[in-house]
Amino acid sequence: MATLQQVASRAGCSLATASRVLNRNGPVSDIMVRKVRRAAAELGYRPASTVAGKGGRRPVIGVLIPSITNPVFSSSLSSIENRMLVAGHGVLIAQSHYDPAREADAVAALLNDRPTGLILTLCDASASRLLSPSLPPTVLLNNMPTSSFPAAVTVNNHRAGRELTELLLGLGHRRILFVSGTFSASDRARARHEGYRLAMIEYDLDPLDAVQVPFVGGYDQLDLSAALTAFSPSAIIASNDLLAFGVIGALRREGLAVPRDISVAGFDGIAIGRLMDPPLTTIEMPDASMGATAASLLLDMAENAAPVRHLEVAHVLRRGGTVRDITGT
Template identity: 80%
Template structure:
């Protein structure tokens, strides 16, 4: 088994510096961090007391997602686990339930097992307290990079919001409502709404204020009576597909048909959207690809001392049957 002395020798630094880098308990330059991590990876060194010793000599990575029951995050998580399995890593999972206040505690719990690195989907990286702590190599998934955490894997949510809105406008719709989970709980939803605003402005149309509801419950009991009466939209964009399915149910309870009376579109491209009749019109996000990409990027950073970088994965507009021309 490799020793810390061998790591320090290969990295060309002192024993104390190598220890600080690998135990994340002191200052070191970015260049030295990369050298020490690369040397440790090449030699197969693991710090004493690390998670590798707790889980049968297998290193682990920590993953934070908003909800383990959402098919979007389940798809990303499955890809992360598959990629880490090939690399010989276990995966520790925590969820925030779309609650910014729970993120810091969730990340602290992951850090107790001294993971090789973290893959985090937070509510908003600009305000997340989870990102204030000193963290091991970290990749943001679905969040745009920050100055402190430049490694991120994303899809262009603002561009996707603009594209689905432009599509609806092209189908003749002018009064388009954006229905979303709370923006404070998801910067992805907020960016999609900004894309909606972009498209409405580009076409000289007056946007409607977004209707926001909690993310975690109530989709099956959604009440759109007031919104339909006061705003009279001909089309509704939901910030995710699960919410879009809730919208379709709510419209039916109001005695309205989709797309005969109101068109509906969503985001994510979950499988159940293809199973309903008619199939859901949506922006298909590459959730599985993004998860695998985030896992590979984290491994490259943690094991090979690769530089942090931002990777953007393409989305696709999937035209279903829930939008009609008017």
């Protein structure tokens, strides 16, 4: 079994520097961090704290998600846990409940267990108050990379919003309403709306004002009566599938049928949407593979000194029966 002295020798540094890098307990330059981690990986060295974990426990990573009840995040979390199980790591979970103010406290709680690294889905990565220098290796999941968090696994939500809007425009819809969770709680929803907005403008149409509702709450009680009166939409895009289900319920309470009276589409591609009658039109996101990819990237960064990367995963447009062609009407 390789020793710490062998790692230090291969990396060309002192024993103390190698120890600080591998135990993350002191200032070291980024270049030296990469050299020491690469040497440790090449030699197969793992510090006792990594093998057994603090107090004899196995090592862990921390994961922050907005809500564990959302199938999107539970799917990603399941694949993260499976990948980490193979690597011998446990997974600690924290939730922000779509509240940016709670993110710092949630991450601080995760850091109490000295995780190998973090996988974070933030409300808005560009506005986050988290400071990367104080964090272990960190990968964003679903957020675009920033200067503070350059490692990320994403889909192109802007392009997805544009594609879904273009589908509806091609079917003859011109008054398309965007219903979303609050943009401050999800930069993903904001990017999807921006894609919608630009698609409308390219068709020389005025985008309708978005209807924003809280992510945390009862979608089953969604009331769209005021928006329907104000905008008279022929189609509604919801910023996620769960909200799309709420939109369909709200339309039915108004005596309207989908898609006969109003077409509805969403984002995420969760399984229950395929079981609906008719099936939901949606942008399918590869949540499980994204979680596994984020886990692999984090391990590569933390244990092999791999460079940070932004990995983009493809989405797929799934047309179901909740939208209809009105070009002939």
